[in-house]
Amino acid sequence: MKNITLPMSKDTARALQLGDMVTVSGLMFTGRSRFHIRAIEENIFPPLDYQAINCFFHVGPVMRDTPDGWEVVSCEPTSSIRFERYGADVVRRFQLRTLIGKTTMGARTAQALQEVGGVYLSKIGLSGNALRDQITKVRQVFFLEELGKTEATWVYEVDHFGPFFVAIDAHGNNYFEQLAADVSRALPGIERDLGIPADYAFTNVNPDSSANM
């Protein structure tokens, strides 16, 4: 399996294909909804060297404060699709070449990734405990007091972290959108066999919006 050194180069990103399984090694930062909203709406974000720390890991880890420093208990990638409102802006602003999360992102973020030469990596199964062991160092934490342990931004050093699979490549293709198109094609036959008429419509008791236009 291919291991990619972070920060990922444009060339490396553009060579990856949908479905490729990879691990990554190097530095990454974490964030969830609050990171996205604050970075774009309030211009508040951690003062990192985003050229060097260029991988954004969508996660709210379980962290334990110990006398020897912060310890990761488990870290399961969180659903990236809910950040879609800000995804493209965040990718462009920090020129991110690696996003790691769960699920996928939408067309706007895919477009931004294509522009900067980046990919979106999605998780394989639940693996928060194996991922914990691949985090070799918790380097820094930002906004812990304001946001709490789950939404804070952590900076991790990781070694052979993953594997993840390429769910959005650097050319605008999306693994899950292709799969969903196949599901859409299968659906009418399944509905027919369930006895749902092809022209079935739920009873509408609200003003017909098309009639008002």
Added chain:
Amino acid sequence: MILRSTLEEAMYTAMRTASVQMPPDVRAALEQAAKEETDPMARRHLTVSLQNADLARAGKGLVCADTGFPLFFVQAGAHTTVEGGFETIFQAAAAATARATEECFLRPTMVDPLRRSNPGNNLGPGMPKVELTFSGNGDGIRIIAAPKGGGSEIFGTFYNMLFPSDGVAGIKKFVLESIVNSCYAGKICPPAIIGVGVGGTADLCMSMAKKAALLRRVGVRHPDPLVAELEQELLDAARRLGIGPMGSRGINAVLAVNIETAVTHTAALPVAFNAQCLVGRRWTAMITADQNITYTGDVA
């Protein structure tokens, strides 16, 4: 009389165990699904998840790091008495939740919905959520702790007020569409257990859907043959969608479709959908009146 300390201990241990152990029926269903899947990615999603559960069970982490909403389903008998009265159950649930969070068995996830502030202990108005019901003539208490993951709750909740003229076809269409949408890109972490409520009021309908998803042993069909047939039909249909574990190409987007019904208004056909994710977290504690606690991963 059941003591407060006994309740606290049972609720804490059930919640903690739910976070680190996969219920045996859910595990067996996932192992079966792993045998069935042919796509390498679909299989890998499952084998990796089972390995993750093994690590959690061995004390190395959690079944899933999103421990979600802390829920307790509590059932008492006609002769159950509790030290300080039944209100004690709610206080014990809060203490158990705070302790499990402090010890990192629950992630501090509950926040104020408008301020988005996080107290760090998963406590606040409405949480932990405790549902207290009464059944039978006993003097004990049964507690099911269910840390309900965000993915399945956030992306796997739908409600539709249908009408009698929408018919069973409407129920089927709504459930099937909800499965397709919620499983897209693995949002609800499939293979999911799908709970469906039919009938009642809006809140009762959703409550039935939630309990159908969380509290029924995988593979058990509804005792009413009409309902059981609908469950099986929808499960068979879901397996033909071409969606597998974590939204991959496969068969097992859904492990079970569990339907519960309640009588409803003659003008209405309410349908609710609530999903449980692949780890199916729940653990049961049974307390007797003489403070004896037994635990099980089953829900009988």
